[in-house]
Amino acid sequence: MLLRGLGVALVVAFALIIVVPLMIVLLASLKTTPQFIQDPLGWPESFSLANYTALFAKQPMLTYFGNSVFVTLFTVSGELLVAGMVAYGIIRTGRKTGGWMFGLFAAGLMVPSQVNMIPIYELVHRLGWSNSLAGLSLVTIAMLLPLSVFMLGGFMRTLPGELFEAGAIDGASEWRLLLRIALPLSAPYFAATACFLFVIVWNELLFPMLLLTGKDKLTLPLAMLQFRGEFVTDYPMLLTGVVVASIPIIAVFVLLQRFFISGAMAGSMKG
Missing domain, CATH: 1.10.3720.10 (MetI-like)
Structure with missing residues (x-):
């Protein structure tokens, strides 16, 4: 039981190591530059695809x-x-x-x-x-x-x-x-x-x-x-x-x- 719990904990930790940076990158792409400078790891104030539009424009x-x-x-x-x-x-x-x-x-x-x-x-x-x-x-x-x-x-x-x-x-x-x-x-x-x-x-x-x-x-x-x-x-x-x-x-x-x-x-x- 202990080994099984340890295995689950390791899997969850590995998943977090992968998912958290991906979420930070995805959320940062939805921020404006001032928002990113003020709070680079926080949640965006409003979801906007302006960066994606500007990227291709x-x-x-x-x-x-x-x-x-x-x-x-x-x-x-x-x-x-x-x-x-x-x-x-x-x-x-x-x-x-x-x-x-x-x-x-x-x-x-x-x-x-x-x-x-x-x-x-x-x-x-x-x-x-x-x-x-x-x-x-x-x-x-x-x-x-x-x-x-x-x-x-x-x-x-x-x-x-x-x-x-x-x-x-x-x-x-x-x-x-x-x-x-x-x-x-x-x-x-x-x-x-x-x-x-x-x-x-x-x-x-x-x-x-x-x-x-x-x-x-x-x-x-x-x-x-x-x-x-x-x-x-x-x-x-x-x-x-x-x-x-x-x-x-x-x-x-x-x-x-x-x-x-x-x-x-x-x-x-x-x-």
């Missing part, structure tokens, strides 16, 4: 939103395509060689992105990809490849090897085994990885700040910096932008929640 938020959607969809889809083929190749190469290859990609997780900023910037500049959303997407795909291969490779190792052996005996090529066996069985794993990647790419700030210079190419996280001045920061507008930018993440998780949970459970329960 004063800033080309639809352009920023479209840029983020393009970069995120391009990056996540390209990442899943490349990482899926690499992960399949690793599990089909053999235990020893595949283990070395998997370890090589896992080692890439230990290299911080900030270490590669200067050579990446130089390479992108020489390739003519500066201030390009497609160039930003390709760079992000390359930087996230170790993480994606690590996740998908770990998931695909749970697939029964007998299925591939039976398909090979029936004369199926590796491409056919990938398309007809590996990918359908790995759909929950790909959905779980897609959710994870979507959050990372949607909230990415470092590489957009490094590679994008034109105002018409800004992504949402980078556009939020416009509300931060040298001496004054418009926190209500900034937090309003945070709320708007969070809506797609919530929607994606709600749509893929079933696949995310099944993929996570499958990966954790397999021996």
